[in-house]
Amino acid sequence: MEKELLLMLPGPVPMPERVRYAMMRQAINHRSAEFGAVYADCVRVLKTVFQTVNDLFVISGSGTAGMEAAVANFGRDIDIACLVNGKFGERLYKISQRYGRAHLIASEWGTPLNLEELEVKLEQGARMVTLVHNETSAGIKNPAEEVGRLARKHDALFVMDGITSIGGDTVETDRWGVDIAIVGSQKCLAAPAGLAAVSVSSRAWERLTKNPPYYLDLAAYRKSASGKPMETPYTPAVPLFLALREACLIIDEEGITHRIARHKRMADAVRSAANAWGLSLFPVLDQNHAYSNTATAIVYPGGVKDSEVRDTVKKMGIIIAGGQDHLKGKIFRIGTMGAIGAPELLATLAAVQHGLKKAGYQVQGDGVEAACEVLG
Amino acid sequence: MEKELLLMLPGPVPMPERVRYAMMRQAINHRSAEFGAVYADCVRVLKTVFQTVNDLFVISGSGTAGMEAAVANFGRDIDIACLVNGKFGERLYKISQRYGRAHLIASEWGTPLNLEELEVKLEQGARMVTLVHNETSAGIKNPAEEVGRLARKHDALFVMDGITSIGGDTVETDRWGVDIAIVGSQKCLAAPAGLAAVSVSSRAWERLTKNPPYYLDLAAYRKSASGKPMETPYTPAVPLFLALREACLIIDEEGITHRIARHKRMADAVRSAANAWGLSLFPVLDQNHAYSNTATAIVYPGGVKDSEVRDTVKKMGIIIAGGQDHLKGKIFRIGTMGAIGAPELLATLAAVQHGLKKAGYQVQGDGVEAACEVLG
Numbered sequence: 001m002e003k004e005l006l007l008m009l010p011g012p013v014p015m016p017e018r019v020r021y022a023m024m025r026q027a028i029n030h031r032s033a034e035f036g037a038v039y040a041d042c043v044r045v046l047k048t049v050f051q052t053v054n055d056l057f058v059i060s061g062s063g064t065a066g067m068e069a070a071v072a073n074f075g076r077d078i079d080i081a082c083l084v085n086g087k088f089g090e091r092l093y094k095i096s097q098r099y100g101r102a103h104l105i106a107s108e109w110g111t112p113l114n115l116e117e118l119e120v121k122l123e124q125g126a127r128m129v130t131l132v133h134n135e136t137s138a139g140i141k142n143p144a145e146e147v148g149r150l151a152r153k154h155d156a157l158f159v160m161d162g163i164t165s166i167g168g169d170t171v172e173t174d175r176w177g178v179d180i181a182i183v184g185s186q187k188c189l190a191a192p193a194g195l196a197a198v199s200v201s202s203r204a205w206e207r208l209t210k211n212p213p214y215y216l217d218l219a220a221y222r223k224s225a226s227g228k229p230m231e232t233p234y235t236p237a238v239p240l241f242l243a244l245r246e247a248c249l250i251i252d253e254e255g256i257t258h259r260i261a262r263h264k265r266m267a268d269a270v271r272s273a274a275n276a277w278g279l280s281l282f283p284v285l286d287q288n289h290a291y292s293n294t295a296t297a298i299v300y301p302g303g304v305k306d307s308e309v310r311d312t313v314k315k316m317g318i319i320i321a322g323g324q325d326h327l328k329g330k331i332f333r334i335g336t337m338g339a340i341g342a343p344e345l346l347a348t349l350a351a352v353q354h355g356l357k358k359a360g361y362q363v364q365g366d367g368v369e370a371a372c373e374v375l376g
Numbered sequence: 377m378e379k380e381l382l383l384m385l386p387g388p389v390p391m392p393e394r395v396r397y398a399m400m401r402q403a404i405n406h407r408s409a410e411f412g413a414v415y416a417d418c419v420r421v422l423k424t425v426f427q428t429v430n431d432l433f434v435i436s437g438s439g440t441a442g443m444e445a446a447v448a449n450f451g452r453d454i455d456i457a458c459l460v461n462g463k464f465g466e467r468l469y470k471i472s473q474r475y476g477r478a479h480l481i482a483s484e485w486g487t488p489l490n491l492e493e494l495e496v497k498l499e500q501g502a503r504m505v506t507l508v509h510n511e512t513s514a515g516i517k518n519p520a521e522e523v524g525r526l527a528r529k530h531d532a533l534f535v536m537d538g539i540t541s542i543g544g545d546t547v548e549t550d551r552w553g554v555d556i557a558i559v560g561s562q563k564c565l566a567a568p569a570g571l572a573a574v575s576v577s578s579r580a581w582e583r584l585t586k587n588p589p590y591y592l593d594l595a596a597y598r599k600s601a602s603g604k605p606m607e608t609p610y611t612p613a614v615p616l617f618l619a620l621r622e623a624c625l626i627i628d629e630e631g632i633t634h635r636i637a638r639h640k641r642m643a644d645a646v647r648s649a650a651n652a653w654g655l656s657l658f659p660v661l662d663q664n665h666a667y668s669n670t671a672t673a674i675v676y677p678g679g680v681k682d683s684e685v686r687d688t689v690k691k692m693g694i695i696i697a698g699g700q701d702h703l704k705g706k707i708f709r710i711g712t713m714g715a716i717g718a719p720e721l722l723a724t725l726a727a728v729q730h731g732l733k734k735a736g737y738q739v740q741g742d743g744v745e746a747a748c749e750v751l752g
Contacts, residue, residue: 004401004402004403004404005404005405007403007404007405009405011611012403012404012405012406012611012614013403014402014403015402015403020399020400020401020402021400023396023399023400023615024396024397024399024400025380025396026380026390026391026396027380027383027388027389027390027391027562027568027569028380028381028383028388029381029383029385029388029695030388030569060436060437060438060441060570060613061436061437061441061591062436062591062610062611062612062613063610063611064590064591064610064611065436065437065591065610068589068590068591072589094590095590098587098588098589098590184611186403186611186614192403192613192614192615193403193406193611193612193613193614193615194436194570194611194612194613194614194615194616195613211474212474213444213448213474213589214440214443214444214470214471214474215437215438215440215441215444215592216591234438234439234440234441235387235388235438235439235440235560235562235569235570236438236569236570237436237438237568237569237570237571237613237616238388238562238568238569238570239399239568239569239570239615239616239619240570240613240615240616243615319405
């Protein structure tokens with residue numbers, strides 16, 4: 001097998017060796033004390049990562065399953081205000097449409113959210129607000145704390161997709177008033193794809209729907225998790241739990257504060273490189289929004305073809321992301337999540353710089369050197 | 377890490393080394409041709425295992441997610457006749473209650489199904505029938521072909537949980553008229569827990585509900601699988617797909633006919649041992665039902681304590697299953713699924729025989745020798 005391509009995507013991301021090797025164990029019984037301890041380790045560390053004392057469960061399914069669990073258990077048949085300025089916000093809106101009366105509050109991808117319209121919807125009776133904290137499709141970080149404040153003021157539940165921020169950027173689930181927060185395993189946690197973790201506040205439990213789906217029935221998760229040993233209601237994806245536990249232990253060792261600082265430094269380095277090249281970062285921001293610290297979107301200069309740049313980068317064994325949907329061809333995106341460090345990033349920026357030149361763009365300055373200044 | 381316990385359960389089961397080692401790969405992009413080929417390999421082999429030409433999808437979730445996908449996509453708001461003679465039949469009934477008008481057709485666990493009552497329900501307008509083909513909770517194999525014939529006669533969809541039979545016993549999805557068949561990864565396929573595969577007939581597609589859930593929306597699976605590369609709609613549990621592909625290649629190499637014969641031989645060996653010990657197999661059968669070839673339930677003789685026998689067996693590093701729910705303490709169960717061969721089985725039977733003796737039961741004859749006669 002040839003060496004795998006280096007994934008510098010907004011997830012999935014490379015996993016530390018310890019995480020990958022944890023998966024190759026022989027099957028263990030998921031109704032055993034041993035598995036219960038694995039699950040408990042994950043929950044213990046993830047609570048510190050989420051900054052929550054709420055209940056927290058791990059679902060054998062992708063981040064999307066976690067998003068659906070939030071809406072399906074707490075949003076059925078109510079008015080849901082869905083803030084959307086990117087692809088994953090749209091997904092939460094689509095899920096909300098299947099369960100409740102979803103109200104779309106849309107901005108162009110990457111442009112600031114319309115919080116005045118949110119307040120109107122809340123005044124009109126919306127009982128749930130959905131938000132994607134870190135919208136990798138547009139390189140933007142949304143003002144979760146402010147949204148949480150508005151939701152709390154109007155007594156609405158706040159569902160926050162933290163799939164690409166939790167574990168890599170500052171998230172304060174409880175202080176921000178997030179009732180249901182969701183993370184995916186293959187992003188900042190640097191674990192394999194296939195698990196979602198969901199935290200649930202007591203305020204949310206009080207509004208639990210009477211007719212949840214079955215596989216994503218969070219009350220069943222709560223019941224199974226409260227037993228000894230701690231269990232999941234249905235058969236869990238055991239190897240993924242073993243890997244997630246190892247990833248959590250690594251987070252514990254690094255310390256969440258250091259980990260967040262490292263993510264910010266990596267994103268700073270990418271932004272410095274873009275600046276040195278003379279390229280614009282993608283979203284135009286207002287004071288309430290910020291650039292994502294886990295995925296940076298950069299605007300292609302006129303005349304430079306996306307496929308040409310990314311093909312050159314791929315020839316060097318590195319995968320970066322293009323734009324999605326209507327941003328295809330207009331931006332490229334570099335993920336800096338999880339276990340990514342200076343070696344991976346410098347190689348990536350060197351390859352991108354070369355790709356830009358080959359595609360006909362004369363860079364203004366040396367982006368790789370600029371990144372070194374930040375990383376050193 | 378100490379050597380893992382040998383799991384002789386009705387799933388999860390030990391995995392071949394090749395399957396486990398497939399998981400330790402570095403992350404790959406799930407929107408790549410490489411991942412598409414992995415998924416395609418799984419589907420190709422599973423179609424031969426299911427004996428179907430229908431669409432087939434792999435869901436990142438446990439067998440329960442596959443069961444829910446069947447009912448949620450095709451059973452909403454219709455009358456569903458649920459045949460139940462064990463724990464997993466009950467689960468399909470509970471899922472059916474969340475989506476349609478579920479009608480329970482219950483027999484005592486392990487006793488024959490009431491097919492006359494099924495016919496009445498079908499005449500009264502049931503448009504879906506649910507059945508667990510192989511009910512490991514009761515050691516019984518249900519007459520799927522006959523149920524399929526009745527469902528077809530009355531133009532109802534036939535949902536068959538083949539979670540513990542497909543890949544280990546004869547299943548003829550198309551010839552039996554199974555519209556939606558489901559398998560779990562950690563049973564006869566000998567892959568890790570966490571994936572379900574679901575086949576869907578064209579007859580079922582014609583009755584697709586207009587309001588499916590999101591994560592288990594099978595039309596989304598169909599759309600993503602039809603692209604090049606073949607994809608899943610949401611991020612798949614990549615390491616589990618890599619493992620399942622390896623497990624499928626092993627099945628291809630062994631050949632499904634040989635694999636089924638091997639499973640039957642293993643179960644025959646367990647049954648011979650029970651007979652030699654002078655113990656009864658659990659379910660009392662009629663002519664339409666048969667013993668499971670993937671999990672054998674044996675009745676404890678009077679005065680023998682379940683915990684005592686299973687503790688002795690566990691001291692030798694082997695885990696067998698007790699009874700579930702009201703069968704707790706009354707039966708014990710030995711799984712013979714997946715990659716299990718004579719070495720694992722002989723060790724298990726020797727340990728059980730010793731456990732029975734230690735618990736005060738004087739076995740009539742040597743069950744280990746009787747098993748050797750079958751296996752040799």
